[in-house]
Amino acid sequence: MRYVSLFSGGGGLDLGFELAGWEPAVCLDHDPIACETLSFNRPKWNVVCGDIRDFDASPYAGVDAVVGGPPCQGFSSAGRGNPDDPRNFLWVEYMRIVREVKPRAIVLENVSALTHRKNDDHLSGIMSALSEMGYEFSMGVLNAAEFDVPQARKRLIVVGLMGGGASLPSPIVGLPPKTVWDAIGDLESWDDKPELNHVANKHAKHVVERWKKLGAGEEDPNYRRSRLNPNKPSVTIRAGGGYGPNGNHLAGFHPPIHPTLPRQLTVREAARIQTFPDSWILQGPKTIQGRQIGNAVPVKLAYAVGNHVKNLLEKSAH
């Protein structure tokens, strides 16, 4: 089955769909470094680097699905969440493309904050656009930790099917929750491996001294960052959203503090927590690598969604 991938970023959703047996007809993103990551790891994928507002989807008419997560900075409760942020309106472009492609299925992913009251207009716009086009949909907030991901990360997932029968994948039952240590314990003894996106940050001495004293799960109030508990799923890995000692917002990649070492996670450790395979190499400088990881749908959650939608389509074809 083939799909149009919109806002593909560093490829989390696409990797999960690939595992479920899907093939992208096209992957679109306007970030040249994200496009480089996709092409570097999957030279055969048709990666289009451009703005969705200029994207002509007519060559992909009739492809089985349109899949993607419109940017969420404006919706997000993690950022400043300005409801008038122009990026909030890119879902309109997503719907334009659905209209052009007329796929049998759509998958839309976003932060759970899209369901907050301040984002009502956007969510109801999304729902009425789908209904008007004849899609019945099922929507809900899924927690990645319930899909074999070592991270508590909640994401809104909308699955729409032309002609009805849409549903969401059910959490995996009977599996013990994956922990941070399951995911990254073996990397504790690694030296820097830039070729695998594993490069430890050199923090200032006073920061290292303070972080040495933090217990598992304990927060450094100066930076509003916690040391991960090795025996639990991780907190959400974010794309940005760090804080300085005066509560000032910091740009860049500010993942949680390593469970045993006095430093933040490396990009590779964060990628492991997002269930990316080590063979997937992020391109660009370290902060941009981290942004791609923080923005991604965990690969195993994407797999669960991709597999579920594939089964729904196969069932409806018979």
Ligand SMILES: C[S@@+](CC[C@H](N)C(=O)[O-])C[C@H]1O[C@@H](n2cnc3c(N)ncnc32)[C@H](O)[C@@H]1O
């Ligand atoms: C939340 S990320 C997607 C992450 C991806 N689904 C994954 O699982 O890795 C959103 C992406 O939208 C892209 N984007 C933002 N504005 C865009 C635009 N106007 N046209 C195309 N892509 C855009 C960003 O570069 C970013 O990579």
